[in-house]
Amino acid sequence: MKCIICKGDNICKSRVKEELKIGEDIIYIPIEIPVCSSCGERYYDRRTIQYLENEEEKIKEKKVNLHEVGKVLEYA
Numbered sequence: 684m685k686c687i688i689c690k691g692d693n694i695c696k697s698r699v700k701e702e703l704k705i706g707e708d709i710i711y712i713p714i715e716i717p718v719c720s721s722c723g724e725r726y727y728d729r730r731t732i733q734y735l736e737n738e739e740e741k742i743k744e745k746k747v748n749l750h751e752v753g754k755v756l757e758y759a
């Protein structure tokens with residue numbers, strides 16, 4: 684499998700944190716997906732997308748425990 688962005692062939696499964704934006708909040712969801720080690724392009728398969736959609740629903744329904752890891756700040 685070659686990277687569609689940089690044409691490199693260094694795509695490895697990696698653990699990454701997917702950023703999910705809900706309102707003004709950002710929630711990180713750890714997932715393991717193929718990532719191009721040259722340009723950083725991430726590849727999502729159907730299952731991963733479905734998983735992320737499920738997690739988003741659970742977060743919106745407040746069915747998961749979240750803890751704060753940082754703050755989102757805006758330039759005043």
Ligand SMILES: [Zn+2]
Binds near residue numbers: 686687689719720724
């Ligand atoms: Zn690439």
